[in-house]
Amino acid sequence: MTKPPRHRLVPTNVAALAVGVSEATIRKWVSRGKITRYGAPNCRSEFDIDELTEIAQRRRDFPSSN
Secondary structure, three states: OOOHHHHHHEHHHHHHHHHHHHHHHHHHHHHHHOOOOOOOOOOHHHHHHHHHHHHHHHHOOOOHOO
């Protein structure tokens, strides 16, 4: 998978707001492979806003499958 363009990447706090979950949930999803984290290992985590939009849509369509 190629890295998305820089303008599509957002930090963890914005990712959490976009999907309507806590930052801890975003980190948990990364460890479970539910969402892709971009950034070097010891640097700020960033997430693709398009991927977040897809997750948010699935959460709206199927609220019990969070």
